[in-house]
Amino acid sequence: MTEEFPMTAADEPGPGICAGRVVIVTGAGRGLGRAHARAYAAEGAKVVVNDLGVGPDGSGASGGPAHDVVAEIRAAGGDAVAHGGDIATSEGAASLVRAALDTYGQLDTLVNNAGFLRDRMLVNLDEDDWDAVMRVHLKGHFLPLKHAAAYWRGEAKAGRARHACVVNTSSGAGLLGSVGQGNYSAAKAGILGLTMVASAEFASYGVRVNAIAPAARTRMTEQTFAQTMAAPEGDGFDAMAPENVSPVVVWLGSEASAPVTGRVFEAEAGRITVMEGWRPGPTADKGARWTPAEAGDATLKLLAGAQAPQPVYGAR
Known part of the structure; x- marks a missing residue:
């Protein structure tokens, strides 16, 4: 089911922090991508809305969702164009960039967001x-x-x-792992490594690359978080609305975020967290080769002084 979030005054385009920028958002037909595309348009960006229109498991295809979001943006006075290519092919990805250049003459921000789930325990995963x-x-x-x-x-x-800016989309599953999502966790962890490498390699071109690990109510999470992510009644704050994640994504895709690069942020409800990755902890150096028994004794002592890892999502 697609969540419905009516356009508000805050969604209407204005001068904004992205005025004059051209932004690509992949997987922008629903959920987080849709929220990001509309938020960028509200801040003055011209948006290329990419979406294949597939189901939550990647099956089927439809151009409807991307065109629907473009229509929403244009109805609010913004500027957007739809792209229905498969960005997991070289031809589709190249045509996505061409769509921005052919339509608007430039590209300033890329938001990588497209994805779907096929959850299984590892022993059952095809x-x-x-x-x-x-x-x-x-x-x-x-x-x-x-x-x-x-x-x-x-x-x-x-x-x-x-x-130029890139905002990649990882997940708490990529940071900590998630039971029943070995494929998704591995992919999202890989995105974090890709972000770090790209931020270093592209710095000389003036390109900044960051990643977010969002939590929100979307088609991909509605079953997993059916109870905790229910929308509130009345005028209460909808903590799990995808729109809550978009402000930091828009800021990271603007010139206002310079010189932030190579960073990962968790974004959920009204909370933004800077994530700090692998760093050296307790260390022992014998200055020579260990025996297996010595290595074991030393490692146990190191672990006694180390911080315990955070639990994998869904672990008992």
């Missing part, structure tokens, strides 16, 4: 379900990133470096 989820999440981040960066590199070499 190879096809593994490949499909890795393809849409990880390859579907890599290819748009590659083609967008090629354009930005060319601009930089021509002396026209842009204040």
Whole structure:
């Protein structure tokens, strides 16, 4: 089921922090992507709305969702165009970047958001379900990133470096793991590594790359969080609305966030958290080769002084 969020005055385009920018949002026909696309338009951006219109498991396809979001943005006075290509193919990703350049003459921000779920416990997970989820999440981040960066590199070499931004979408499952989501967790963890590498490699082109780990009520989470993510009645704050995540995504895709790069942020309800990744903890150095028994004794002592890891989602 697609959540319905009517346009409000806050959604109406104005000068905004993204005025004059051209933004691509993948998977923007529903849920978080839809919220991001509308929020960028409300801040003055021209938006390329990409969506294949597939089901929650990646089956089927329809151009309707992308065109619906474009219609919503235009009805509010904004500027948007739909793109229905498969961004997990090189041709589809290249055509996505071309759509921005052909329509608006530039590209400033890429928001990688497209994805779906095929949840199984690992012993029951089919190879096809593994490949499909890795393809849409990880390859579907890599290819748009590659083609967008090629354009930005060319601009930089021509002396026209842009204040370009990429916002990738990971997950708490990528940070901690999630029982029954081995494929999804692996893909989302891979996106974090991709973000770190891209932020370093693209810095010389003037491109900043960050990632978010959002939590919100979407088609992908409505079954898992059916109780805790129910929308409130009346005028109460809807803590799990996708729109709550979009403000930090819009800020990260604007010039206002310079020089933030190589960072990961959790975003949920009214909370934003800077995530701090792997860092060296307790260390022992013998200065020579350990025996297995010595290595075991040393490791147990190190673990006694280390912080316990946070639990995997769904672990008992």
